Amino acid sequence: MYLLVAVFTPKKKKVYTKKEALPKIAAYCAYQERTQNEVRAKLLDYGLGLEEADDLIIYLTQEKFLDEERYAQAYVRGKYGLKRWGRRKIMQGLKAKRISDYCIKKGLQEIDPDKYWENLLHWLERKHKTEGERNPMTRKQKINYFLQSKGYELDLINDAWKELGVD
Secondary structure, X not given: XXXXXXXXXXXXXXXXXXXXXXXXXXXXXXXXOOOHHHHHHHHHHOOOOHHHHHHHHHHHHHOOOOOHHHHHHHHHHHHHHOOOOOHHHHHHHHHHOOOOHHHHHHHHOOOOHHHHHHHHHHHHHHHHHHOOOOOHHHHHHHHHHHHHHOOXXXXXXXXXXXXXXXX
């Protein structure tokens, strides 16, 4: 009996020149908003050196393919609008992507306070209906932890409890 051994060789990545990488990375940036770090990682993956990657990032920024302030604004709109995240979780997400404090501030200006409040009330009502805990203190504590994990501030959470009157 013979044992067949399959030998897999990893596919070699194509190494691009700076000129070849430019249209690819421009399309990558045009598809959706990207951070400088995402673009840098992609360029390094293309086989470019750090200096060449930084040159292309400067060019992409000048040509408005890459804009971290615009990225932060889009990120905030998506996370608070669709996922209903709170400010704290959004800020943590942007900091994890190494976005500057200035861009984070600009991005957070996208939050409509009324919609933000509606989102908080939505989560509170939803969690209040589904939480199975019987002990009122433990129940409230669990719901508060949940809302804080969604990124909402404790003072707003307390105000929402008062407004709903479901204490």
